[in-house]
Amino acid sequence: MFIGEGSMWRDILISSGHTTWVLNFYTTLRQKYSYDTLWGDSPIAVSCRQLIVQLCSLAGSVFPNDNGDAQIKHLMMILSAVVLWIEPPDVIAASIRNGGSESEFIDGCHALLSMASLTTGSLFDNLLKSIRHYGTINLLSALTSEAVKSVLDSQSEEETWGVDSLDILLETWNVILGDVDADKSPISVDGVLAASSLFKIIVESHLKAAADSAFEDTDDTEYFHVSVSKRDEQLALYALIARAAPDTTIPFLAQLFSERFARLHQRNGESDPTQTLEELYWLLLVTSHVLTDSGEGETLLIPEALQAGFSNVIEVAQHPVVALSWSIINFSRQCLDPGIREKYFSPRLMEAVIWFLARWVATYLVPLDVSRGLVSRGEIDSIGTNGSQHSRKLLNSFAWENNQGELVLDFVVLISMLALTTYQGESELQTLTCQKLLATVVRRKHTCTYLVQLDSWRDLTRAFASGRSLLSLSGRLQRSLAETLACAASCIKDPEASAQYLRDLMGPIAGCLVENASRSDLKSVAQQADVIYMVCCLLERLRGAARAAQPRTQKVLFEMGRTVMNPLLTLLEIYKNQSTVVYMILKFVVDFVDGQAVFLDAKETSALVSFCLRLLQIYSSHNIGKVMLSVSSSLRSESQAEKYKDLRALLRLLTNICSKDLVIYVGLDIVTPLISLDLLKYPKLSRDYFVLMSLLLEVYPEKVAHLNSDAFARIIGSLDFGLRNQDTDVFERCLTAVNALASYHFKERLKGRGGLNSQLMESEGSGGKVQESISSHFLRILLQILLFEDFRLELAGHAADALLPLLFCEQELYQRLVHELLEKQQNPTMKSRLATAFHNLTSSNNLSSSLDRLNRQRFRKNLLSFLVDVSSFMQIK
Numbered sequence: 001m002f003i004g005e006g007s008m009w010r011d012i013l014i015s016s017g018h019t020t021w022v023l024n025f026y027t028t029l030r031q032k033y034s035y036d037t038l039w040g041d042s043p044i045a046v047s048c049r050q051l052i053v054q055l056c057s058l059a060g061s062v063f064p065n066d067n068g069d070a071q072i073k074h075l076m077m078i079l080s081a082v083v084l085w086i087e088p089p090d091v092i093a094a095s096i097r098n099g100g101s102e103s104e105f106i107d108g109c110h111a112l113l114s115m116a117s118l119t120t121g122s123l124f125d126n127l128l129k130s131i132r133h134y135g136t137i138n139l140l141s142a143l144t145s146e147a148v149k150s151v152l153d154s155q156s157e158e159e160t161w162g163v164d165s166l167d168i169l170l171e172t173w174n175v176i177l178g179d180v181d182a183d184k185s186p187i188s189v190d191g192v193l194a195a196s197s198l199f200k201i202i203v204e205s206h207l208k209a210a211a212d213s214a215f216e217d218t219d220d221t222e223y224f225h226v227s228v229s230k231r232d233e234q235l236a237l238y239a240l241i242a243r244a245a246p247d248t249t250i251p252f253l254a255q256l257f258s259e260r261f262a263r264l265h266q267r268n269g270e271s272d273p274t275q276t277l278e279e280l281y282w283l284l285l286v287t288s289h290v291l292t293d294s295g296e297g298e299t300l301l302i303p304e305a306l307q308a309g310f311s312n313v314i315e316v317a318q319h320p321v322v323a324l325s326w327s328i329i330n331f332s333r334q335c336l337d338p339g340i341r342e343k344y345f346s347p348r349l350m351e352a353v354i355w356f357l358a359r360w361v362a363t364y365l366v367p368l369d370v371s372r373g374l375v376s377r378g379e380i381d382s383i384g385t386n387g388s389q390h391s392r393k394l395l396n397s398f399a400w401e402n403n404q405g406e407l408v409l410d411f412v413v414l415i416s417m418l419a420l421t422t423y424q425g426e427s428e429l430q431t432l433t434c435q436k437l438l439a440t441v442v443r444r445k446h447t448c449t450y451l452v453q454l455d456s457w458r459d460l461t462r463a464f465a466s467g468r469s470l471l472s473l474s475g476r477l478q479r480s481l482a483e484t485l486a487c488a489a490s491c492i493k494d495p496e497a498s499a500q501y502l503r504d505l506m507g508p509i510a511g512c513l514v515e516n517a518s519r520s521d522l523k524s525v526a527q528q529a530d531v532i533y534m535v536c537c538l539l540e541r542l543r544g545a546a547r548a549a550q551p552r553t554q555k556v557l558f559e560m561g562r563t564v565m566n567p568l569l570t571l572l573e574i575y576k577n578q579s580t581v582v583y584m585i586l587k588f589v590v591d592f593v594d595g596q597a598v599f600l601d602a603k604e605t606s607a608l609v610s611f612c613l614r615l616l617q618i619y620s621s622h623n624i625g626k627v628m629l630s631v632s633s634s635l636r637s638e639s640q641a642e643k644y645k646d647l648r649a650l651l652r653l654l655t656n657i658c659s660k661d662l663v664i665y666v667g668l669d670i671v672t673p674l675i676s677l678d679l680l681k682y683p684k685l686s687r688d689y690f691v692l693m694s695l696l697l698e699v700y701p702e703k704v705a706h707l708n709s710d711a712f713a714r715i716i717g718s719l720d721f722g723l724r725n726q727d728t729d730v731f732e733r734c735l736t737a738v739n740a741l742a743s744y745h746f747k748e749r750l751k752g753r754g755g756l757n758s759q760l761m762e763s764e765g766s767g768g769k770v771q772e773s774i775s776s777h778f779l780r781i782l783l784q785i786l787l788f789e790d791f792r793l794e795l796a797g798h799a800a801d802a803l804l805p806l807l808f809c810e811q812e813l814y815q816r817l818v819h820e821l822l823e824k825q826q827n828p829t830m831k832s833r834l835a836t837a838f839h840n841l842t843s844s845n846n847l848s849s850s851l852d853r854l855n856r857q858r859f860r861k862n863l864l865s866f867l868v869d870v871s872s873f874m875q876i877k
Contacts, residue, residue: 009062014074019055023081026052030084040101049085049107052078056114072123075115079127079136082111086143093146102161109168112140116175121187124176137176137187141194144169145201152209170237177240187244196245200252202238203286207256210282211275232289239289243305250306250320253287257327264344277349284352287328291321292359299444300363302395310391319391322398325364328356333411335418347426350419354429357412358437364399365408365447406450412441413456420481421469430473434480442484448491452501461485461501464541465508475540475584482506482544489553502556506545510560513538517567517574526574532581535571539584546588549595558604561592565611569618576622586649589615593653612653620673651688655695673714677721690722690733697737701744705756712759716774723781728795735798738778742805743851745775749809775809782806783817786867793867800863801856807842808849834870841866 012018026048033039056078063070086092086108096102115136116124125135132139147169150162176187177195187195242249260280264273293300306321313319332353335345345353399405419426419433441447451457464470464485473481485505492498516522516535525531542564549557568585575581593608600608680686693715697704704715722734741756748755761777782803785791791799807814818838825831844865845858 010064013055013058013062014070019074020077022048022051022055023078027081027084037100040103046103049104052082053107053110053114056082056111057118059118071118072127075118076127076130078111079115080131082108083128083131083139086112087139089139089142089146093150096161097150102165106161106165106168109143109165109172112136112143113168113172113175116172121176121191125188125191135188135190135194137191138194140169140172140176141198144173144198148202148205152205166234170234173241174237177244192245195241196248199238199242199245199249202241203252203256203283206282206286207279210278214275214278231285232294235286235289236294238286242286242290243303246306246309246320249290250324253283253290254320254324254327256283257287257324257331261327261331273344277344277346281349281352284328284349284356287324288352288356288359291325292363294359300359302363307392307395313391313394316394316398316401319394319398321395325360325399329360329408329411332357332415336411336414341418341422347423347429350423350426351429351432354415354419354432354437357415358432358440361408361412361437361447362440362444364395365405365444405447406454409441409447409450410454410456412437413451413454413460417456417460417463420473421463424472427474427477430477434473434477434484438481438484442488442491445491448488449493452488452492457488461505465505471534471537475536478537478540479544479547482509482541483548484544486545486548486553486557487550489548489556490550495552498552499556502545502553502560506542506557506560509538509541509545510563513542513564513571514567517570522570522574527578532575532578535575535581536584539581539588543584543588543591546592546595549599551599554596554599558596558600561596562607565607569611569614572615572618576618582619583649585615586619586653590649590653616653648685648688651685651692655688655692675718677717680718680721680725683727686722686725686727686730687733689718690730690737693718693722694733694736694740697740701740704741705744705759709759713761716759716761716777719778720781723785724789728792732795732798735795735802738782739798739802739805742775742778742802742809746805746808746851773810775806776813778802779806779810779813780817787821787870791867793864796864796867797860800860803863804856804859805851808851837866837869840869 026045029039029045029048039045056075058074059071063074085104092105096105115127119127121137125137128134128136128139144166147162147166151166154162242253257280260276260283263276291303291306293303310319310321316322334340335350335353399408416433416438419429423429441451464481470478470481486502489498489502489505492501513535516531516538519525542560545557546561568589572582572585575585589612593612596604596608675685675689680689704712707715719734719737722730723738725731725734745755756774759774760771761774782799786799786803822831822835822838825834841862844862847858847862848855
């Protein structure tokens with residue numbers, strides 16, 4: 001804990017000796033009750049240890065300004081007591097496994113983490129050397145070893161002390177090593193040796209666990225699964241430890257791989273290789289983390305610890321990182337041999353191979369900013385100022401020497417094709433292939449430029465465009481693969497070649513959809529499972545390509561979309577009762593419009609808007625009145641969202657093309673009847689609806705103002721509903737919409753025009769139903785919400801923006817409402833306070849009759865002050 005006014009606490013916490021007393025008190029009690037195995041969990045023991053751990057975190061001016069000497073002495077004093085809880089680690093761990101309490105062990109780990117957070121690596125290591133012949137990092141290494149062994153050896157889910165302590169200890173390593181590359185001091189030579197020894201123990205323990213689990217068919221083996229984020233976080237921390245001593249840990253990993261590869265060749269199919277393959281699986285995962293960083297969405301660099309190490313290496317072939325990389329890649333290439341693949345490359349091992357390749361390619365084939373193209377020798381020579389320049393040069397260039405980079409990319413395409421076609425049904429493997437490996441090489445322009453020139457890539461695109469081998473992929477992967485393949489077109493330098501690439505890729509798919517929609521027997525075969533499946537596959541692929549729209553490829557993709565517009569309308573009619581197909585059609589159109597809208601000229605815009613409106617009309621004609629919340633009570637649950645996703649898609653479609661005026665008149669008139677107030681109780685649909693409403697009313701209030709009376713009444717009714725919604729986002733959107741309408745009305749009246757005068761609302765008055773203006777209607781609602789309902793002050797700014805133009809439009813009504821409210825007050829004091837608050841609301845801060853930015857800011861301050869003033873006697877939170 002950081003003590004801000006630390007000097008006031010110095011005498012109490014430091015100078016008085018209270019810390020020493022607490023440490024001695026606990027140590028004395030610990031010795032006195034050493035015979036009692038339960039004493040460590042007693043309330044007084046737990047409370048005392050918690051206080052000691054808190055004292056480890058003291059920082060700031062509670063210590064005198066003496067270059068940290070007092071703080072170091074404070075930590076050394078605490079550590080001399082805490083070390084009794086955790087040393088010797090193997091004895092303590094054995095005691096816990098035999099039924100002893102783990103509380104002291106875990107609290108001791110917390111204490112070390114606190115100390116590491118306040119010191120550099122070297123200072124942390126020196127804390128223990130005053131009472132031991134070794135440093136704190138050596139102790140940390142021994143503790144971590146025991147925690148790892150406990151986690152891997154534990155047979156009971158109830159024994160969680162190993163997991164808990166390992167998390168704390170690994171976080172301590174992260175604190176010590178995480179910033180070694182930046183400003184923190186590096187750990188000592190002894191610390192490096194301790195890290196090296198620890199990593200070897202970690203790897204050997206995990207390899208043993210992997211081998212032991214090879215023949216198990218239980219959920220326990222899930223610990224080794226490639227997609228478990230918890231495991232990946234742990235492996236990333238293991239990698240930090242390995243990088244602290246790369247000169248020994250990288251050769252160690254290379255040796256382990258070499259031994260396993262040799263073991264597989266020696267067996268030659270004569271014995272079961274399962275255990276060796278499980279070990280290789282885990283080695284691939286941990287090596288991926290050691291050699292690369294995750295960095296999703298970033299341009300990855302080779303880890304600094306690897307670049308700065310290996311100063312004695314001269315030849316590229318002798319560099320441990322290079323040797324380890326090529327060893328793994330050469331082993332992985334063997335999966336292309338059908339015989340070897342059948343023996344060794346299970347889907348599980350292939351997942352690890354694909355995962356390794358994706359990270360390795362992203363790191364070592366693109367070592368510098370991809371926009372700068374190939375790495376020049378001058379750039380390589382100028383990288384960094386620390387460590388061996390020669391080693392840096394080797395690591396940043398070896399992957400591209402002797403055409404190795406192109407060969408790796410060719411292998412990436414071949415193994416991807418293999419994973420997508422040979423391992424059918426293996427969704428995890430195919431997901432990694434589509435969304436990680438292929439996406440990685442295409443997303444980086446430098447690798448993609450080489451990729452599109454490969455024969456293997458052309459084979460993949462031909463198989464996708466015209467073959468049937470990839471149709472077994474799930475819809476999600478069809479879409480992902482189509483987007484990746486289409487994105488590659490932007491890396492083809494010649495514009496015509498790029499366009500032709502897309503035509504060859506997506507032309508057959510669009511043509512197939514047109515052919516299906518044009519079948520003379522479509523009505524009789526449309527409901528057959530294989531026909532529906534084919535239509536869904538084609539739609540997913542088209543949607544993926546639509547999402548890949550870029551300035552260079554937009555024209556070709558628009559022509560692709562134009563060719564399928566009429567067939568899509570035909571399919572929407574045919575499959576009106578097939579919700580899955582309807583939804584896919586809508587989602588394709590949403591993504592297509594989203595990718596194209598900003599690029600289109602007037603003629604193209606007209607064609608697109610016309611198509612969208614016909615689509616809306618067809619959907620509306622088949623669905624109006626059918627989607628009602630009352631029809632199915634299950635829809636009250638968020639988990640049943642599937643039935644309403646088509647309506648959400650329609651709202652997003654309108655949002656995407658809201659820049660086209662025609663949609664305001666026709667599109668809203670088509671869609672709003674589909675959405676009842678009951679449906680707006682559904683959170684996701686409600687948010688999408690009000691996003692559209694607020695956007696349209698802000699951009700085109702005059703268009704909405706001229707809608708027919710029924711359509712306008714539906715919009716106003718929905719805003720009434722939204723203003724009483726508990727969802728903050730919805731309420732904020734509705735305030736924005738009201739602000740837009742009221743501001744438009746006020747500005748029109750200033751110009752001598754009617755504004756919204758022609759649009760009247762029917763409401764309940766004292767004498768029955770009465771007609772009132774829109775501004776009167778919303779002024780009453782807003783004042784009611786602000787004064788008498790559950791209003792959150794953080795929304796006061798949005799409420800002020802909506803209220804100000806309403807006050808300008810309805811000054812007489814406002815004065816009358818205020819007068820009626822004041823007359824109802826029986827308490828004179830409250831009446832006076834309320835009158836003053838209302839007066840200040842419209843008079844303070846030189847408020848004028850303007851809607852400019854400065855005047856709005858003044859009114860925001862006025863309203864916030866008003867709400868604060870009356871909050872003590874009105875219903876305001």
